[in-house]
Amino acid sequence: MMKKRQFLKRFGVGSLFATLVTLSVSAPSLADSDQTYRWSLLTSWPKNFPGLGVAPENFAKMVDDMSGGRLKIRVFGAGEVVPGFEVFDAISNGTAEMGHSGSYYWKGKLPAAQFFAAIPFGMTASETNGWLQYGGGMALWEELYRPHGVVPLAAGSTGTQMGGWFNKEINSIEDLEGLKMRIPGLGGEVLSRAGGVPVSLPGGEIFTALQTGAIDAVEWVGPYNDRAFGLNTAAQYYYYPGWHEPGSMFEFIVNEEAFQTLPEDLQAIVRQAAKTASYDMLVEYDARNIEALNQLQESGVELRRFPEDLLQKLQGYADEVVQELAEQDPMATRIYESYRAYQQGAAAYNHVAEQAYIETRGQ
């Protein structure tokens, strides 16, 4: 289908039209509705990384389709423009218009940002979506980023992450003593209080570290991403359900000035496409995880469960860690209180609704 701009060009009315436009004070609105915007979107992942890298590509395609090509967004992998951990600054200072990342990466600058990513023993993905949209979470997130000229938008979840791969069965809290485990962030801090040794390792080094026995355990994401890394083939490991990232949420971040220069229809398209990409990522992770878990089980992976009393102790440490985070600044306190209140209500409802049903249905 030929677009108006092409038509104007082909039939030579562009210059006539442009002349008319320059006579009018209303010119900007015409320029807006016809102008093509070209944006860069910087991510913290390798280009096209399964799941995480797919969401921003889907987003860019949706925006292109819905805008009839008036907003073109080019997606860059980590390191192509700036390193993955510098995406926030790059969006804040206008190096690029948009980013796709995780808010826990900005904890050095904004400790409270971690509440919008992953809280040990915190909310699931669907609960987090409810909190953001109807429980006041999104307004707090916007308030946190506003001084930096950055607009946050929810950008997808992996769902409940698995607890990881262990080179021995974990039967009590003592089995965590001295355990060297790749586990970042707040979850790592919890492990440390339980006597373990959290290790920081980029994704690309995990397989080798497992295979050589340099570490005893690792958590990465879940069946889909874990299997893509071949973690099930690195050694004979036991695979456990998770507690540390129950509903990891990612973020689109937009340079506020760039956002304001868009005409209103393109602003609406960016917001809705982000929302759809966010929801889609969770649905895709769920679907791919189902398939991958099935394949893992066929390949002989040993699934285990942590004992109940160990989990209760971890939850106690997690409460301490999150409480300390909440006390770091007044904004962290406000976000924590909002988060916690929503989680309590959500857990009570879940208990009589979906959770009650799933227990009923059995496996």
Add this chain to the structure above:
Amino acid sequence: MMKKRQFLKRFGVGSLFATLVTLSVSAPSLADSDQTYRWSLLTSWPKNFPGLGVAPENFAKMVDDMSGGRLKIRVFGAGEVVPGFEVFDAISNGTAEMGHSGSYYWKGKLPAAQFFAAIPFGMTASETNGWLQYGGGMALWEELYRPHGVVPLAAGSTGTQMGGWFNKEINSIEDLEGLKMRIPGLGGEVLSRAGGVPVSLPGGEIFTALQTGAIDAVEWVGPYNDRAFGLNTAAQYYYYPGWHEPGSMFEFIVNEEAFQTLPEDLQAIVRQAAKTASYDMLVEYDARNIEALNQLQESGVELRRFPEDLLQKLQGYADEVVQELAEQDPMATRIYESYRAYQQGAAAYNHVAEQAYIETRGQ
């Protein structure tokens, strides 16, 4: 912001431009990109009914915003144009371009359509979304409606519905013997096989039937909608978790010819806005249910759980009912097989992922 059409009008270049256009065979593409489309959307609910009636209004607003006003969709309540149960035919025959309804209403014409609405002991909302998008479900739904010139789009879920309000505690399957309960569809058929008496009652008559004791039990939706109807104040009733509609899904339906006449960018906008409205409805239901359950509990509602052996017996009857539905025609068989395979994988994954976590977290 002034739109191009307004500009053309105000500065009198419309007719000049139109003249140029008529000289060109490419005129339709210009007409497309500038034309305003006006659609009607017929629903099966009262106008602005909480939850169900909100989703199509949100959808229409999103489309308006994203299209810069080029696609205007007017939403009609049940009975305003056609009765609620005639929406499918009205879209099929072109009375209106679009509808918002539930596929189980078309079971007389298309028994297999029920798989896209609510299956007792079937999939949850998130599992259903996964099946539709990644498990082949959507392609089957499209195939089912294609001979009728109707395009289906997922249009939101209430989440797991509650099992309902009962005038006595239900301690065994015998307590269902002769029980007069408002419960429609496949769930009603299951109750009937368990010795109960399913009663069909429109929403507006439920409160009075409960209050006068004309019926012994009722299921409606969940805390949010149930409380809006005042079911907790009708009489002293016990409130139970559900099994009959674990992930009720609704539908947008579009007249295929009308859809094809839209330019590609508006088609993309309709598809993505429907997706977002669909996901949003579930998130909104979850959030409103959390709040409403809290209020119900404060008002003294007595929550109970069905005994495990009763649920197992109901599940046995449900398996029979769904199996018989699957045998009604070859399309129903294919959809059933796809549905069942996805549910098995989803249940296995849920068991080690979110479900395992939620059990861990406790309430």
